[in-house]
Amino acid sequence: MAADLIERFKIGLWRDNPGLVQLLGLCPLLAVTATFVNGLGLGIATLAVLVASNALVSATRRWIQPEIRIPIYVLIIASLVTCIELIFKAWFPELDRSLGVFIPLIVTNCAIVARAEIFASRNPIGSSILDGLVMGTGFALLLMAIGAVRELFGQGSLFARMDMLLGGEPMHGIVLAENGWLFLVLPPGAFFCLALAIAGKNAIDQRRQTSRNEIPRRARRLNR
Amino acid sequence: MEFQRREAPFLTPRVSVASLMLQVLAALVPAAMAHVWFFGPGFIFNLLVASVFAAGGEALILSLRSRKPETGLTDYSALVTAVLLTFAIPSLTPWWVTATGALFAVVVAKHLYGGLGFNIFNPAMVGYVVILIAFPADLNLWVAPRMGDLDYQTLTILQTMQFTLTGSLPDGIAFDAVSRATPLDVMKTGLHNLHTVAEIRSIPIMGDFGGRGWEWIGNFLAMGGLWLLIKKIIRWHIPAAVGMGLLVPATIMYMVDPSSYAPPGFHLFGGATILCAFFIATDPVSAATSPKGRLIYGLGIGIVIYCIRRWGSYADGVAFAVLLMNMAVPAIDYLTRPHIVGHDSRGEQDA
Numbered sequence: 001m002a003a004d005l006i007e008r009f010k011i012g013l014w015r016d017n018p019g020l021v022q023l024l025g026l027c028p029l030l031a032v033t034a035t036f037v038n039g040l041g042l043g044i045a046t047l048a049v050l051v052a053s054n055a056l057v058s059a060t061r062r063w064i065q066p067e068i069r070i071p072i073y074v075l076i077i078a079s080l081v082t083c084i085e086l087i088f089k090a091w092f093p094e095l096d097r098s099l100g101v102f103i104p105l106i107v108t109n110c111a112i113v114a115r116a117e118i119f120a121s122r123n124p125i126g127s128s129i130l131d132g133l134v135m136g137t138g139f140a141l142l143l144m145a146i147g148a149v150r151e152l153f154g155q156g157s158l159f160a161r162m163d164m165l166l167g168g169e170p171m172h173g174i175v176l177a178e179n180g181w182l183f184l185v186l187p188p189g190a191f192f193c194l195a196l197a198i199a200g201k202n203a204i205d206q207r208r209q210t211s212r213n214e215i216p217r218r219a220r221r222l223n224r
Numbered sequence: 225m226e227f228q229r230r231e232a233p234f235l236t237p238r239v240s241v242a243s244l245m246l247q248v249l250a251a252l253v254p255a256a257m258a259h260v261w262f263f264g265p266g267f268i269f270n271l272l273v274a275s276v277f278a279a280g281g282e283a284l285i286l287s288l289r290s291r292k293p294e295t296g297l298t299d300y301s302a303l304v305t306a307v308l309l310t311f312a313i314p315s316l317t318p319w320w321v322t323a324t325g326a327l328f329a330v331v332v333a334k335h336l337y338g339g340l341g342f343n344i345f346n347p348a349m350v351g352y353v354v355i356l357i358a359f360p361a362d363l364n365l366w367v368a369p370r371m372g373d374l375d376y377q378t379l380t381i382l383q384t385m386q387f388t389l390t391g392s393l394p395d396g397i398a399f400d401a402v403s404r405a406t407p408l409d410v411m412k413t414g415l416h417n418l419h420t421v422a423e424i425r426s427i428p429i430m431g432d433f434g435g436r437g438w439e440w441i442g443n444f445l446a447m448g449g450l451w452l453l454i455k456k457i458i459r460w461h462i463p464a465a466v467g468m469g470l471l472v473p474a475t476i477m478y479m480v481d482p483s484s485y486a487p488p489g490f491h492l493f494g495g496a497t498i499l500c501a502f503f504i505a506t507d508p509v510s511a512a513t514s515p516k517g518r519l520i521y522g523l524g525i526g527i528v529i530y531c532i533r534r535w536g537s538y539a540d541g542v543a544f545a546v547l548l549m550n551m552a553v554p555a556i557d558y559l560t561r562p563h564i565v566g567h568d569s570r571g572e573q574d575a
Contacts, residue, residue: 182359183358188357192332
């Protein structure tokens with residue numbers, strides 16, 4: 001059971017990461033990751049919606065007519081996103097203003113519809129919740145990583161304005177430099193960071209693959 | 225007796241990439257000297273920084289790709305990229321800005337797309353646009369051209385070097401004392417403030433055609449370009465088409481309203497027009513390849529430059545125009561495939 005759980009997390013965080021491998025939900029990923037706190041905020045919101053929508057879709061999967069399943073998924077997701085949006089407005093008003101339209105736009109995040117269609121509609125509730133959890137965590141971690149890199153090199157700071165999420169006095173985070181490489185804060189920087197992240201993942205996978213293939217070859221050579 | 229059977233081509237061209245690049249570099253030498261004369265020794269420091277980082281980036285990425293670094297370094301293409309980038313940036317530029325541009329040009333624009341011969345974008349222009357977007361403030365500091373009036377200071381070699389290394393001027397010298405708005409900037413803001421072209425052109429920095437200093441550098445660039453044409457390193461299509469694309473709209477607009485549209489001579493000699501026409505747009509890798517395609521490609525660049533200069537927010541638009549038309553090259557090449565004998569225009573065999 002524990003090994004199975006670890007395997008599921010490996011799939012969600014690395015092998016089938018929604019952002020890096022499935023390339024789903026790229027619009028919010030590229031648009032809001034200018035800072036770490038924005039990435040974290042949207043990551044948490046998406047994670048919450050994904051877990052809840054997977055649970056609801058899985059619970060109602062026997063009664064949803066396959067012909068009209070997509071509109072029903074969208075209805076479920078939209079009502080959940082409305083809840084999340086109201087929660088953000090109530091408790092994190094500044095973060096809500098900073099993320100702007102991208103909180104309501106979680107409705108159109110194809111990663112969520114894709115998980116409902118691919119996984120939740122044909123698996124039991126527990127497994128679907130777990131799927132939402134691992135996929136949402138994978139997506140959130142990617143958002144945070146890209147947000148951190150862009151903030152660090154683009155503005156010279158890290159974890160700035162965490163007060164939008166934690167409350168309290170405005171925080172400046174760790175300030176390393178006065179200004180940075182403006183390019184990374186602008187939209188092209190998001191594309192470059194995502195491309196480099198995907199290339200890095202592919203390179204690591206490839207290296208692992210070759211090293212896995214090399215060991216038997218060496219063993220064969222020794223046996224000869 | 226046995227006949228030796230040979231197949232075409234019977235005369236192989238004795239042109240290597242290295243000799244081509246060296247001749248391009250040679251053609252740029254007079255203009256570089258003029259640049260140093262008018263805008264001070266900063267050009268040389270920028271060139272050193274750009275060359276070191278371009279060559280370093282080339283060597284690094286070649287060894288990462290497990291190729292021999294020598295093969296990439298001895299074709300001098302990285303050096304040409306560095307020189308073109310140096311021509312694009314002001315002579316007072318901090319070294320990290322130049323280094324970023326050179327590294328980005330070679331590593332991302334050239335090698336991540338597959339190396340020399342596979343890059344779809346002109347590397348020098350990608351490097352320039354990246355630093356233009358990343359460090360907008362640093363690329364606005366054009367020093368005043370040496371033109372004999374007294375209201376500006378020239379920097380000594382040591383002061384220039386200090387600026388290149390630290391990014392700040394020596395104490396007691398303000399940016400305003402050494403730098404000037406470029407003629408293109410003066411024209412743009414002047415027109416924006418509803419001055420007439422004649423009024424703007426009476427400002428001394430505007431020179432005879434395209435700005436003091438600038439027009440002379442333009443002359444030397446044109447000389448180098450003509451030499452490349454005579455040596456058949458570049459062909460006439462692209463330079464001619466870039467000129468046409470820029471000058472035809474400029475002439476028409478100037479004839480319609482000479483008080484609010486800059487004259488064509490200003491567009492030809494101002495900014496980077498000539499550098500673009502002979503040296504940047506003619507990059508054999510990222511330009512279109514068929515004769516008709518080259519004409520369309522050049523025309524497109526000229527027209528986009530004119531539009532950006534007249535209606536855009538940047539003063540000059542060479543880099544953006546070249547990159548935009550680079551994107552169009554695959555389509556242009558596809559649509560202008562030359563007619564092959566024995567085939568119809570779509571490339572199908574004749575019945």
